[in-house]
Amino acid sequence: MAKILVSHWGLTERDLLLIRNLLSLSVEWFGHLELAPKAGRTGGQIMLIDLDRPDAHEACERMGLVDSGASIISISAHKNRCLPNSISLQRPLVFRRLSEALNSISADKSSTSVQVDKQSRILVVDDSAPVCTFMTQKLHALISPDTSIDIASDGGQGVSLANRHNYDLVFMDVMMPGMDGYRACRLIKHINANTKVVMLTGKSSALNRVKAKMSSCDGYITKPPQDKELLKAVREYLPQAPVREHTGFATGMTAYR
Numbered sequence: 001m002a003k004i005l006v007s008h009w010g011l012t013e014r015d016l017l018l019i020r021n022l023l024s025l026s027v028e029w030f031g032h033l034e035l036a037p038k039a040g041r042t043g044g045q046i047m048l049i050d051l052d053r054p055d056a057h058e059a060c061e062r063m064g065l066v067d068s069g070a071s072i073i074s075i076s077a078h079k080n081r082c083l084p085n086s087i088s089l090q091r092p093l094v095f096r097r098l099s100e101a102l103n104s105i106s107a108d109k110s111s112t113s114v115q116v117d118k119q120s121r122i123l124v125v126d127d128s129a130p131v132c133t134f135m136t137q138k139l140h141a142l143i144s145p146d147t148s149i150d151i152a153s154d155g156g157q158g159v160s161l162a163n164r165h166n167y168d169l170v171f172m173d174v175m176m177p178g179m180d181g182y183r184a185c186r187l188i189k190h191i192n193a194n195t196k197v198v199m200l201t202g203k204s205s206a207l208n209r210v211k212a213k214m215s216s217c218d219g220y221i222t223k224p225p226q227d228k229e230l231l232k233a234v235r236e237y238l239p240q241a242p243v244r245e246h247t248g249f250a251t252g253m254t255a256y257r
Helices: 013-025 056-063 095-111 129-142 155-164 181-191 206-214 227-237
Strands: 004-009 033-035 046-050 071-076 087-090 121-125 148-152 169-172 196-201 219-222
Touching: 004 013, 004 056, 013 033, 013 046, 013 095, 046 056, 071 095, 087 095, 121 129, 121 155, 129 148, 129 227, 148 155, 155 169, 155 181, 169 181, 169 227, 181 196, 196 227, 219 227
Parallel strands: 004 033, 004 046, 046 071, 071 087, 121 148, 121 169, 169 196, 196 219
Antiparallel strands: none
16 A cells, blocks of 8 residues: 655644544554645645635635545644635544544545555565565475565564555564564554464464464464474465475575574
8 A cells, every 4th residue: 555645834833743643553544644834735636725724815826726536634723724625623632533534535645555465465564684584485386486575674663554455364573673563463454454464483382472463474484484383374374375386495595593
């Protein structure tokens, strides 16, 4: 899913802080929307404008908002003050009402930006380059070459890729710098509930298995993954991908370190 640009004009610092917090802290909006760095920037798919400013209507005409095609959210302390065909938010601006307004207009915007993938796609998320190489070689030996395999070096990059591609299966490390695998799993599941996520980690305690399940993952494999575990995961979570009868796992593989 490509990011939707949110333009703004006339908002207070408190308004901007609330919006930034909503876009960065909410699972629902993380990675989906991007706030324009400067006020008055045109070209955003969504525009938030403060109609209580004296020059608000002049600014609307100057930016050509009515004919811009952007979805407009009018903000005012007055209940009936709003632009034509816009969503009205009455001050004080709060998380819940802002989230509801964004939700009411973002679904249609985002549906046109989702990349449709005809082939099966797998994503491997791990901060270890040798692990990524190992997993890529293993999976290419196991399944059809028509299946695309992408690599992400941390949780944030994995979520970013999941916003742009419809992944069928994700192998997710747990302990990574920045965003860990548990949070990345929850965000990817929110982006696409049909994506299957298998946690791939050196942590094998019962507690970590519980934490993995709480993150909504579909499976759990301890490193280094055994051939039969990878085969089982692919057959269970990627049934449309043809599995090769003779994988050659025992030869030609890069050592796992």
